[in-house]
Amino acid sequence: MSKTCIRVLADPIQIKECKESLNRLDDQLDQTTQIFNLSGNAARLKILFLLHKEGEMCPCDLSDILDISVGGVSQHLRKLKDGKLVKDKKVGQTVFYSLVDENIQVIKPFLKSLLDNHKKESVS
Secondary structure (H helix, E strand, C coil): CCCCCCCCCCCHHHHHHHHHHHHHCHHHHHHHHHHHHHHCCHHHHHHHHHHHHHCEECHHHHHHHHCCCHHHHHHHHHHHHHCCCEEEEEECCEEEEEECHHHCCCCHHHHHHHHHHHHHHHHC
């Protein structure tokens, strides 16, 4: 059975104010959507967690930990870098990746919660 809206009167002021609120937040909502889209992939979320936990890592270490080819890890890192969630730094011939803290604020509490749970389980 399909439900339909049976409102008697619309509140034009509420509708207008809500539309204006969304318009003001448009850029921020787009950025948040992008972050959720990028972190919605299990491998990329694991990479974000590991970078949050360790500070910085190279693709080879991530590959060994995640059991994904270095090429696969590099593709995920490229998407995260293009989305401005991670940055890279070359040291000699090795590239290290780390989080762009100001761009992951929306998921940082989640990453912190995962890390806190991980630490609790390690102690048990």
